[in-house]
Amino acid sequence: MQKQSSGEELLATRNMDLHILDHRLRVTSISKNGLVNFTHPLIKLIFLRNRTRCKFFSLTETPENYTVVLDEEGFKELRPSEHLQVESAIWLPLNVVSNGSASSSSQAVGVTKIAKSVIAPLAQQHVSVFMLSTYQTDFILVKEKDLSVVVSTLEEEFNIYKEEGGESVPVHCQDVSNGLHKNGREGTAIQPTVHPVLIPKNQFCVMSLDPDTLPSIATTLIDVLFYSSSPKEDPQPSPSQDCVKFFSFSLIDGYISLVMDTEAQRQFPADLLFTSSSGELWRMVRIGGQPLGFDECGIVAQISQPLADSDISAYYISTFSFDHALANLTVIKQLLHYLPSRKHCTKSLKRT
Amino acid sequence: MQKQSSGEELLATRNMDLHILDHRLRVTSISKNGLVNFTHPLIKLIFLRNRTRCKFFSLTETPENYTVVLDEEGFKELRPSEHLQVESAIWLPLNVVSNGSASSSSQAVGVTKIAKSVIAPLAQQHVSVFMLSTYQTDFILVKEKDLSVVVSTLEEEFNIYKEEGGESVPVHCQDVSNGLHKNGREGTAIQPTVHPVLIPKNQFCVMSLDPDTLPSIATTLIDVLFYSSSPKEDPQPSPSQDCVKFFSFSLIDGYISLVMDTEAQRQFPADLLFTSSSGELWRMVRIGGQPLGFDECGIVAQISQPLADSDISAYYISTFSFDHALANLTVIKQLLHYLPSRKHCTKSLKRT
Numbered sequence: 001m002q003k004q005s006s007g008e009e010l011l012a013t014r015n016m017d018l019h020i021l022d023h024r025l026r027v028t029s030i031s032k033n034g035l036v037n038f039t040h041p042l043i044k045l046i047f048l049r050n051r052t053r054c055k056f057f058s059l060t061e062t063p064e065n066y067t068v069v070l071d072e073e074g075f076k077e078l079r080p081s082e083h084l085q086v087e088s089a090i091w092l093p094l095n096v097v098s099n100g101s102a103s104s105s106s107q108a109v110g111v112t113k114i115a116k117s118v119i120a121p122l123a124q125q126h127v128s129v130f131m132l133s134t135y136q137t138d139f140i141l142v143k144e145k146d147l148s149v150v151v152s153t154l155e156e157e158f159n160i161y162k163e164e165g166g167e168s169v170p171v172h173c174q175d176v177s178n179g180l181h182k183n184g185r186e187g188t189a190i191q192p193t194v195h196p197v198l199i200p201k202n203q204f205c206v207m208s209l210d211p212d213t214l215p216s217i218a219t220t221l222i223d224v225l226f227y228s229s230s231p232k233e234d235p236q237p238s239p240s241q242d243c244v245k246f247f248s249f250s251l252i253d254g255y256i257s258l259v260m261d262t263e264a265q266r267q268f269p270a271d272l273l274f275t276s277s278s279g280e281l282w283r284m285v286r287i288g289g290q291p292l293g294f295d296e297c298g299i300v301a302q303i304s305q306p307l308a309d310s311d312i313s314a315y316y317i318s319t320f321s322f323d324h325a326l327a328n329l330t331v332i333k334q335l336l337h338y339l340p341s342r343k344h345c346t347k348s349l350k351r352t
Numbered sequence: 353m354q355k356q357s358s359g360e361e362l363l364a365t366r367n368m369d370l371h372i373l374d375h376r377l378r379v380t381s382i383s384k385n386g387l388v389n390f391t392h393p394l395i396k397l398i399f400l401r402n403r404t405r406c407k408f409f410s411l412t413e414t415p416e417n418y419t420v421v422l423d424e425e426g427f428k429e430l431r432p433s434e435h436l437q438v439e440s441a442i443w444l445p446l447n448v449v450s451n452g453s454a455s456s457s458s459q460a461v462g463v464t465k466i467a468k469s470v471i472a473p474l475a476q477q478h479v480s481v482f483m484l485s486t487y488q489t490d491f492i493l494v495k496e497k498d499l500s501v502v503v504s505t506l507e508e509e510f511n512i513y514k515e516e517g518g519e520s521v522p523v524h525c526q527d528v529s530n531g532l533h534k535n536g537r538e539g540t541a542i543q544p545t546v547h548p549v550l551i552p553k554n555q556f557c558v559m560s561l562d563p564d565t566l567p568s569i570a571t572t573l574i575d576v577l578f579y580s581s582s583p584k585e586d587p588q589p590s591p592s593q594d595c596v597k598f599f600s601f602s603l604i605d606g607y608i609s610l611v612m613d614t615e616a617q618r619q620f621p622a623d624l625l626f627t628s629s630s631g632e633l634w635r636m637v638r639i640g641g642q643p644l645g646f647d648e649c650g651i652v653a654q655i656s657q658p659l660a661d662s663d664i665s666a667y668y669i670s671t672f673s674f675d676h677a678l679a680n681l682t683v684i685k686q687l688l689h690y691l692p693s694r695k696h697c698t699k700s701l702k703r704t
Contacts, residue, residue: 036392043391044579047571051582218574219399219567227396230403 016117017097018158020171023056023071025141027087027130027294029320030066032229034083038066039226041077045070046225046251047218049211052077056093058132058250060259060319061225064291067319069132069141085320087294091130091141094118094150096158109276111138111316111325115304117157123301125153131300131323133315134250134257135208135276141318143294148173193296196289197336200244202261203281204326206315207273209256220268224260225249246284246324248317259317259326282315283329285336288322299323306335368469369449370510371520375408375423377493379439379482379646381672382418384581386435391578393429397422398577398603399570401563404429408445410484410602412611412671413577416643419671421484421493437672439646443482443493446470446502448510461628463490463668463677467656469509475653477505483652483675485667486602486609487560487628493670495646500525545648548641549688552596554613555633556678558667559625561608572620576612577601598636598676600669611669611678634667635681637688640674651675658687 030038045057054074060067068078069091078084096114110133111119118140122129127149130141142150151160152173161168209217224247248259258273262281265273287299300316303325307314314327327335382390397409406426412419420430421443430436448466462485463471470492474481479501482493494502503512504525513520561569576599600611610625614633617625639651652668655677659666666679679687 037389039395040388040391040578043395043574044582048575048579051575051579215571216568218570222395222570223400223403226392227400227403230396 016158018118018154018160019095019097019168020147020160020162021056021093021095021139022163022165023093024144025056025069025071025091025093026075027089027091027141027320028068028070028075028078029085030068031083031085032065034081035066035226037081037083038078041079042068042226043222045074045077046221046249047214049251055254056252058248058252059225060248060317061228061245062319062322062324063245064319064321067321069130087320089294090144092144092147093132094140094142095137096140109313109315111300111304111314112307112312114138114140115301115308118154119301119304121153121157122150123298125149126297127153128295128297129300130294130318131316132250133206133317133326134252134255135206136252136255136257138316139252193298195287195292195299198244198286199329199332200246200284200286201242202244202246202263202284204246204259204261204284205265205275205281206326207258207260207265207275209258209273211251211254211256213272214256216272217268221249224264224267244284244286259315282326283332285325285327285332286322287325291321292323303335307331368510370470370506370512371447371449372499372512372514372523373408373445373447373491374515374517375445376496377408377421377423377443377445378427379441379443379493379672380420380422380427380430381437382420383435383437384417386433387418387578389433389435390430393431394420394578395574397426397429398573398601399566401603407606408604410600410604411577412600412669413580413597414671414674414676415597416673417671419673421482439672441646442496444496444499445484446492446494447489448492461665461667463652463656463666464659464664466490466492467653467660470506471653471656473505473509474502475650477501478649479505480647480649481652482646482670483668484602485558485669485678486604486607487558488604488607488609490668491604545650547639547644547651550596550638551681551684552598552636552638553594554596554598554615554636556598556611556613556636557617557627557633558678559610559612559617559627561610561625563603563606563608565624566608569620569624573601576616576619596636596638611667634678635684637677637679637684638674639677643673644675655687659683 042059044051045054046059052073054071054077056069056071057074058067058069096118111131119129122142127142127146132139132141151171154160155173160171162171163169228245243261243263246259246261247264248257250257285303287303292299300323303323304314304316307327310331312327312331314325314331317324317326325332325335394411396403397406398411404425406423406429408421408423409426410419410421448470463483471481474494479494479498484491484493503523506512507525512523514523515521580597595613595615598611598613599616600609602609637655639655644651652675655675656666656668659679662683664679664683666677666683669676669678677684677687
């Protein structure tokens with residue numbers, strides 16, 4: 001695999017561990033109108049840690065819907081409803097960890113680091129991934145049924161561990177497969193699909209918060225997450241038509257990550273949320289004109305490969321309908337040259 | 353009216369104003385199971401003042417249900433549901449205000465002050481009242497259709513004002529009636545109904561909070577109000593069987609009042625909630641074995657008259673199903689001698 005990798009890159013990745021985390025995840029979508037019916041369980045999952053066993057929770061608002069990714073303990077809290085769509089697969093989160101050696105040459109953050117070592121090989125094996133970048137790390141979600149392919153694809157470059165009950169157990173291909181460990185299409189060239197892209201005008205920040213101070217921002221966070229569509233008594237200037245609603249909150253293994261635009265950021269107290277390099281702002285490219293579905297592969301690879309070539313930081317967040325990459329605007333514009341087609345890049349946001 | 357009033361009492365009440373507040377209220381009940389469907393509007397009404405025009409909001413949890421009393425702006429937020437019961441009347445809150453003279457001889461707080469001047473005369477006129485004591489004051493809710501009777505009954509002893517758009521307008525009997533201003537049963541002796549009473553073992557406190565610090569207790573308040581029936585991961589010792597769930601929150605014209613037992617109080621930070629005389633604890637008597645309905649009158653009068661005779665402080669909170677008086681335990685026990693019957697006072701809490 002990855003015959004084009006230079007010796008240096010190979011060395012870097014060999015010093016990396018891949019952890020299959022001990023969470024069995026569901027990817028769900030709550031309709032905009034249906035949010036009121038899910039306020040009770042969602043507030044419990046976000047704020048009341050001693051009332052739930054859920055350890056992996058992510059909620060992302062987009063113009064289309066609310067994407068909720070959560071483990072089975074969390075999923076139990078969501079009552080079946082016409083407003084809740086549930087992707088059929090069980091997803092497992094993978095996480096790349098530098099195993100202590102300082103030989104990684106990349107200074108970039110986010111999805112860039114794993115583009116060549118994880119995302120490109122999985123795309124070549126036709127494994128679809130659901131990406132969730134957070135302030136702390138990048139989670140690569142793969143379907144449980146693809147696990148044997150994932151392990152056989154990545155075990156040459158990674159030490160692979162499966163976390164089970166707090167222990168990290170080494171995993172090899174034979175542990176997870178019954179002989180059929182490839183999708184059977186190895187080496188087939190990726191046939192890139194042309195997706196319209198959109199670059200909204202808002203600027204985003206990727207932030208974190210001490211979980212102990214979460215109560216301090218509770219009412220603000222509740223307001224932004226659950227009431228942003230309600231009219232205010234003291235109306236704010238409405239956001240530009242060229243901006244797109246995007247707000248992501250995750251609470252994963254006790255770590256909080258928030259992605260929000262500068263307009264939302266202004267509503268939070270400045271002293272509680274922190275970002276790695278202060279004031280770092282990102283632009284977004286949204287990929288997809290029609291919902292992307294969960295079977296297509298190679299979308300993240302198309303975006304992340306050129307970023308990795310230039311060692312440029314980027315975050316990547318998949319939602320139920322679309323994918324979203326966050327990077328420097330100049331980078332995003334360059335990126336579009338690498339995509340199969342640029343002709344749709346000014347397509348209207350309105351889905352038909 | 354009140355021929356038995358001494359000259360001194362009459363003097364005291366003549367120095368009092370009665371305000372008919374500018375709120376048209378609905379008295380509603382949300383079933384225990386239905387609370388999840390109302391979490392979204394209730395959290396908005398409690399915490400997000402700039403998203404609602406509601407100025408009068410009260411939520412009281414009892415073992416039977418959640419009683420929500422709120423103005424028409426707040427009521428708009430509650431969607432019709434099988435879990436929502438709405439009392440048919442529009443209720444108007446009355447409030448007694450000392451008009452600056454210091455001639456009131458009573459040192460007692462709560463419903464005691466208004467027992468003889470308001471509650472007894474209204475009971476004699478067969479006007480049913482719904483009482484809502486708060487940390488700040490006592491609201492006497494009367495049905496809008498009874499307003500002319502209320503004014504004609506109380507205008508001899510009070511200066512009566514109707515608040516309209518921030519102004520206090522003097523009201524006289526002829527302003528609100530068309531000649532028919534009595535219920536037509538004046539002077540009929542009250543036929544007291546025998547209601548079972550119950551004295552749970554929990555001790556209660558009546559507290560307040562600076563509205564600006566409400567966000568600081570948001571997650572705790574949300575936990576107590578909306579999730580107290582959910583199991584906790586670190587289980588607390590379950591409350592005694594002899595205790596009764598009772599928790600009341602009100603946000604009225606910008607003032608917050610909380611009534612909770614000592615077990616709930618322990619969950620809040622000690623430095624934010626305050627009570628007038630620190631550590632003052634109250635016992636409760638709950639009146640009613642079957643739901644009391646909204647037409648019976650004289651219930652509050654039965655309880656408050658002996659309190660007033662002894663000038664003893666007491667709070668009184670009506671809910672959708674039952675009435676609740678808070679007072680010193682010794683007082684409560686004495687009180688039972690005045691009630692029509694004491695034989696039910698150890699009746700089990702369980703409603704059949």
